[in-house]
Every structure is written in C-alpha cells, then in structure tokens.
Amino acid sequence: xxxxxxxxxxxxxxxxxxxxxxxxxxxxxxxxxxxxxxxxxxxxxxxxxxxxxxxxxxxxxxxxxxxxxxxxxxxxxxxxxxxxxxxxxxxxxxxxxxxxxxxxxxxxxxxxxxxxxxxxxxxxxxxxxxxxxxxxxxxxxxxxxxxxxxxxxxxxxxxxxxxxxxxxxxxxxxxxxxxxxxxxxxxxxxxxxxxxxxxxxxxxxxxxxxxxxxxxxxxxxxxxxxxxxxxxxxxxxxxxxxxxxxxxxxxxxxxxxxxxxxxxxxxxxxxxxxxxxxxxxxxxxxxxxxxxxxxxxxxxxxxxxxxxxxxxxxxxxxxxxxxxxxxxxxxxxxxxxxxxxxxxxxxxxxxxxxxxxxxxxxxxxxxxxxxxxxxxxxxxxxxxxxxxxxxxxxxxxxxxxxxxxxxxxxxxxxxxxxxxxxxxxxxxxxxxxxxxxxxxxxxxxxxxxxxxxxxxxxxxxxxxxxxxxxxxxxxxxxxxxxxxxxxxxxxxxxxxxxxxxxxxxxxxxxxxxxxxxxxxxxxxxxxxxxxxxxxxxxxxxxxxxxxxxxxxxxxxxxxxxxxxxxxxxxxxxxxxxxxxxxxxxxxxxxxxxxxxxxxxxx
Numbered sequence: 001x002x003x004x005x006x007x008x009x010x011x012x013x014x015x016x017x018x019x020x021x022x023x024x025x026x027x028x029x030x031x032x033x034x035x036x037x038x039x040x041x042x043x044x045x046x047x048x049x050x051x052x053x054x055x056x057x058x059x060x061x062x063x064x065x066x067x068x069x070x071x072x073x074x075x076x077x078x079x080x081x082x083x084x085x086x087x088x089x090x091x092x093x094x095x096x097x098x099x100x101x102x103x104x105x106x107x108x109x110x111x112x113x114x115x116x117x118x119x120x121x122x123x124x125x126x127x128x129x130x131x132x133x134x135x136x137x138x139x140x141x142x143x144x145x146x147x148x149x150x151x152x153x154x155x156x157x158x159x160x161x162x163x164x165x166x167x168x169x170x171x172x173x174x175x176x177x178x179x180x181x182x183x184x185x186x187x188x189x190x191x192x193x194x195x196x197x198x199x200x201x202x203x204x205x206x207x208x209x210x211x212x213x214x215x216x217x218x219x220x221x222x223x224x225x226x227x228x229x230x231x232x233x234x235x236x237x238x239x240x241x242x243x244x245x246x247x248x249x250x251x252x253x254x255x256x257x258x259x260x261x262x263x264x265x266x267x268x269x270x271x272x273x274x275x276x277x278x279x280x281x282x283x284x285x286x287x288x289x290x291x292x293x294x295x296x297x298x299x300x301x302x303x304x305x306x307x308x309x310x311x312x313x314x315x316x317x318x319x320x321x322x323x324x325x326x327x328x329x330x331x332x333x334x335x336x337x338x339x340x341x342x343x344x345x346x347x348x349x350x351x352x353x354x355x356x357x358x359x360x361x362x363x364x365x366x367x368x369x370x371x372x373x374x375x376x377x378x379x380x381x382x383x384x385x386x387x388x389x390x391x392x393x394x395x396x397x398x399x400x401x402x403x404x405x406x407x408x409x410x411x412x413x414x415x416x417x418x419x420x421x422x423x424x425x426x427x428x429x430x431x432x433x434x435x436x437x438x439x440x441x442x443x444x445x446x447x448x449x450x451x452x453x454x455x456x457x458x459x460x461x462x463x464x465x466x467x468x469x470x471x472x473x474x475x476x477x478x479x480x481x482x483x484x485x486x487x488x489x490x491x492x493x494x495x496x497x498x499x500x501x502x503x504x505x506x507x508x509x510x511x512x513x514x515x516x517x518x519x520x521x522x523x524x525x526x527x528x529x530x531x532x533x534x535x536x537x538x539x540x541x542x543x544x545x546x547x548x549x550x551x552x553x554x555x556x557x558x559x560x561x562x563x564x565x566x567x568x569x570x571x572x573x574x575x576x577x578x579x580x581x582x583x584x585x586x587x588x589x590x591x592x593x594x595x596x597x598x599x600x601x602x
Contacts, residue, residue, distance in 0.1 A: 004506065006295060006499040014297040018513065025514040029077045029455065030340040033176040035165050036073040037066040037343075051534045052270035053277070053525060055191070055198045057182030060524050067341050068183035068522075070193040073164050073176035074130070075343040077511055078454035080173045083346075083444030087170040090441050093479050093486070096143050096156060099433035102475060102491055103415040108359060109599055110406035111503060114291055117399075118570040119357035119407040120237025121288055127189035127230035127238060128280070130349050131180040134426070135159030141438060151421065152429055158438055159428075174346075174444025181230065183344045185519050185526070187277035189238075190245050192229035201229060201246075207253035207268025209246050215395070215555070217243050222425055224384035234425070235382035237358075239390055240398060247555045249276045252542060259538050274525060275539040281520065282306060283548045289516070291570040293509070294501030305330055305517050330520040335527040342522035348515045350445045350489055351508035353436045356414040357407040364393060367400040367558060370576030378418035383425045396558040403562060403573035410504045411599050412472050412494045436490050448492030448507070449485045455510045460484055460492070467495035469599060 005017035041064060049059035057069040066072055076083060139162070142155040163175035181193045190209070192198045201209045210218050210227060217226035217239075225234045228242045253272045256263060263271070289302045306329050362381060364374045373393075381389055390398065408414050419432040445451070448466070449459045460466045463473040463484055472495050480486045489507075496505040520526045525534070532540040548569045552559055562574045 018301055022513050026338040031076040031080050032340050040065040053186050055195045057184050070182045071178050073178050075345045077345045077347040082446050083174040085168050085174055085444045095434045095437035098437055099431055102412050103433040105417050106413050109409040109414045111409045114407045114570055115403050115572045116405040116407050117402040124238050124241040130344055132161050133180045158435055185281045189230040206257050207265055207272050208250045211246050224386045234386050248551050271539050274535055275542050278543040287548050288570050291568050292503035332530045333527055335524055337522050346443050346445055347511050350440050351511045354410050355419055356410045358416045360416050360418050364401040367396040437488050440489050448487045448489050451489050
C-alpha cells in the first residue's frame with residue numbers, strides 16, 4: 001500500500017504528494033446532482049455585477065449567472081450514485097444512543113494548540129458558507145427515547161431537511177438540497193444573503209453598515225440576537241466576530257471615502273464588501289488553517305494557496321509571475337471550476353461539524369488586572385441570553401477571555417453537553433450530536449468506510465483500524481454490533497488519530513484540501529478580478545497588508561499587551577498575571593508550541 005502523504009520521509013515528498021492529492025481530488029471528487037440551479041444564461045448581467053458581488057450570489061460567473069447563488073443546491077464530493085439514504089436504517093444504530101455513549105463529553109479534552117477564538121471563528125465562517133433552512137413544522141424525524149434517557153421530549157423530534165426538488169426515496173440517490181446562503185466566500189454572515197437582509201444592515205450613508213455609537217451592533221427583533229447578516233445558532237463567540245468585521249467594514253469605507261471622495265454610497269459599500277470578504281478568506285487560509293493544521297507541509301501549502309510557492313515577500317515586491325497558481329498563488333490567477341460548476345457540497349458541510357471545539361464551562365477575566373470576573377455555562381452565552389451577557393461585559397475582557405481559553409479537541413467523548421440539550425431561539429429543543437448523525441444519514445452522505453473509499457483512502461477492516469484507543473474501539477464495536485461498515489462518518493472521523501499537529505482527522509482533511517482551494521479558484525473576485533481596477537488600489541492593498549491581529553488592534557487597541565507580539569492569534573494568548581500592590585499586572589508569556597490533548601493514544 002502506498003504511504004499516506006504525511007508518511008513520506010521528507011518535507012519535499014510530502015508537498016509533492018499533497019499537490020498530487022489535490023489534483024486527483026479536483027478531477028475525481030466534484031459532482032453535481034440534477035437541477036442544482038436555474039438556467040439564467042440568456043439574461044444580461046447588470047452593470048454593477050462586473051465590479052461588485054451581487055447580494056444573492058448571482059453573476060459571479062458571468063457565463064453561468066446562477067452558479068453559487070442563494071437558494072441553489074449543494075453539490076457532492078462523492079459520486080451521486082453513492083448518496084443513497086437508507087430510510088430503513090435512518091435510526092440504526094440509534095443516533096441518540098450514539099450521542100449518549102460515544103459523543104457526550106465526560107471530561108473536557110482541550111485542543112491546546114488553538115484557543116476558543118478559533119472555535120468561534122469556525123462557526124462565524126459556517127454562518128457565511130451554508131444553511132439548509134429551518135425545515136417545516138410538523139415534518140419531523142422522530143427518535144423514541146430508550147429507558148433512562150432524560151431528554152425532555154419523547155420522542156425527540158428533528159425537522160426533516162426539505163429537498164429543492166422531489167422527495168427522499170429509499171435506496172435512490174439523494175435529491176438536491178438547497179443552500180439558504182450564497183455558496184461564495186462573500187461575507188454574507190455580516191451582510192446577509194439577498195437584498196432584503198442586506199438593506200436591513202446598511203445605513204445607506206458612505207457605504208457603512210449599522211454599528212451603534214458604543215461600537216456594538218444594533219439589536220435585532222429576535223431576543224438576544226444582533227442585527228447582522230446571519231442570525232442562526234447565535235452565541236457570544238460569533239457575536240464578537242460579527243461585531244468586529246462590521247466595524248472593519250466601516251473602517252474600510254471611511255478610508256475609501258477619504259481617498260476617493262467621488263465614490264457614492266453604493267460603490268463604497270460594494271468595495272467594502274469585496275475587501276472584507278477577501279480579508280476574511282485570507283485570514284482563514286493563512287492564519288486559522290495554519291494554526292489548526294500545524295504540520296510543516298500544510299504551513300507551506302496553505303500559504304502557497306494565497307501567496308504562491310515564491311512566498312509573500314516575493315509577491316509583494318515583484319508581483320505575479322504569469323498565471324501560475326503554483327508560483328504566485330490562487331489570488332489573481334485565472335478562474336477555474338475544474339470538474340464541475342462551483343457549489344459547496346454536502347460532504348463539505350459534514351466535515352465541518354466540529355462542535356467539540358466549544359467548551360461547556362467558561363471563565364471571563366479582566367484584561368486590566370487578570371482577575372476572574374465571572375464563570376458561565378455555554379447555555380448562558382447563547383441564543384436569547386447572548387446580548388444581555390455581552391452588554392454587561394467589556395469587549396476587551398471578552399476578547400481576552402476567548403483568546404486565553406483553549407478550544408476542545410475534535411474527538412469522541414468531547415461533544416459539548418450544552419449542545420446536546422439545546423433550546424433554540426424558536427423554542428425547539430434539540431440534541432445537536434444526534435442531529436449531526438441523522439443529517440448525514442438523511443442527506444445521503446456515505447458512512448465512514450464508504451466515504452473513505454470514495455476518496456480512494458483504504459477502508460478500515462476493524463474497529464481497531466479506525467482508532468488506536470482500545471476503549472473507543474470496544475465501545476464502537478458494541479454500538480455498531482460488530483459491523484465496521486456501519487460506522488457513521490462523524491464517529492469515524494472523531495475516533496481517527498489525526499496526523500501529527502493536526503486538529504482534525506485526515507479523512508476530513510481530504511475534503512478540506514479540495515474545497516479550501518476551490519472556494520478561491522472558482523471565485524472571480526479572488527482570481528480574474530482580484531486587482532486594483534476592481535478593488536481600488538487602497539482596497540487591494542488593505543487585503544494584502546492586513547492580518548487578524550491588525551483588525552483586532554485597530555478596533556480594540558487595549559489588547560496590545562496580550563497580542564502585540566504574538567504570531568498566531570488563534571493560539572492561546574499571553575495571560576495577565578497577578579500584580580503586587582501598586583504595580584502593573586505582569587504578562588505571562590506562553591510558548592507557541594503544539595500542546596494538544598491526545599486521547600487516541602490511550
């Protein structure tokens with residue numbers, strides 16, 4: 001059997017293997033279902049579409065205007081014929097039992113290498129990327145509770161996902177499901193998908209979005225939730241990030257107004273959207289990802305996605321060398337959809353189910369003194385409680401507390417218990433761990449071994465092959481009745497031992513390495529139209545010269561003592577130590593090293 005990419009003896013061979021792997025995935029793992037999008041090719045683009053993102057995601061590709069638009073379907077990373085929901089086995093094994101006995105957090109297992117801000121960042125990004133909708137009341141999947149289960153509703157009810165066309169038929173390829181957000185990396189979590197939501201958040205003055213005089217977002221008409229583009233699954237972590245980038249948008253627009261006084265409100269807003277969207281994509285690519293995936297080959301590979309193999313310094317001084325994605329990066333290269341028109345995929349949604357990142361128990365500290373201010377359970381930070389909690393805390397204290405706290409490890413027995421008995425803002429009570437299992441089965445995402453086979457990874461022949469943790473292997477064998485091919489994708493990925501320095505499994509990573517570059521390479525505003533003529537020179541430079549630390553320091557300069565000299569803002573920050581009477585608090589420097597929990601070795 002050929003070695004996996006990370007098993008090669010040299011960094012050069014690992015990089016070559018990764019490049020070959022990505023090319024293979026681009027060629028063989030991009031698929032479309034039927035009727036993914038309407039045909040709008042006979043229409044003419046509005047003039048504004050040539051230099052601006054449309055609010056609903058249309059006209060990014062001028063030859064296929066509905067590609068990636070709000071309301072169009074998710075694609076697939078596995079052949080469509082492999083996406084057959086087995087309705088007779090939708091609840092086999094019982095997903096609630098899996099939640100209770102394999103996923104429920106027994107003790108908090110810290111990731112160590114990433115902080116709680118990194119956990120919040122991922123959900124902030126998910127708000128941009130995908131949402132299947134709320135379903136239809138009364139159309140439910142019912143899960144009877146077993147004896148001793150204390151969930152407050154029996155049966156547990158999970159609303160069905162409603163297909164874009166047709167119905168789910170047992171044994172047939174799954175129908176297409178629609179994304180309620182745009183598929184593009186376009187900042188829609190801040191601005192909203194569609195004109196109605198975007199108009200709600202805009203001031204229509206100098207391109208700005210609505211931010212209160214105290215620097216916080218206005219309140220929406222939903223209790224506890226801010227007025228912003230995407231308001232689902234709301235909690236303090238995403239509230240901080242939505243606020244930060246709304247403020248960053250307004251800073252971009254103010255700078256544009258000063259440099260280009262002739263630009264009107266609409267054009268200022270459009271350029272602000274372009275700049276902030278690209279900046280978020282850059283932060284995710286070269287800062288968040290390289291913090292979560294610490295393998296040396298990935299550090300080089302993800303930076304090369306953005307800057308090219310010649311590096312950031314060369315690109316800044318010399319510019320692009322032709323159209324080469326390898327030498328000069330994806331940014332500014334030619335658009336390419338590879339084997340299928342662009343869309344996000346159901347498998348992409350599945351591998352980003354990383355709820356174990358979120359702690360159950362939280363501590364909030366004073367940025368000024370380092371003293372403990374308050375403890376809270378996650379339930380007190382989410383939904384209808386979010387805004388009241390944020391309003392009684394200083395922003396700097398919340399940022400500092402998120403920065404110094406560790407995220408959880410993505411592994412079995414580490415799923416937040418607060419999310420396993422979650423009351424949504426609409427009153428639904430749900431167990432997200434159970435829901436994660438059901439959604440994959442319902443939407444035809446293959447189970448773990450079939451999923452790996454579709455990606456040309458070796459099947460696991462035994463539970464011990466899936467994980468080196470003997471206790472986990474025993475538990476899985478009992479729940480899945482000895483049938484290793486029945487193991488759900490989520491369980492296999494969380495049981496699997498990741499490559500050294502990785503924050504998640506190599507199985508999930510295969511989808512990641514494909515889709516991470518695809519979201520850039522397919523997007524006209526990151527490729528052909530990533531240029532000063534579209535962004536303005538100021539906007540173009542803003543993207544190229546700004547980091548996440550720059551954004552934080554611009555809006556919360558009080559954070560300088562804890563992040564002023566750190567390289568990775570998504571790794572645990574410096575701590576404010578105890579102080580002697582009459583002295584300033586001391587700063588405790590934390591080494592930026594890999595300090596992750598490794599339960600796979602038990």
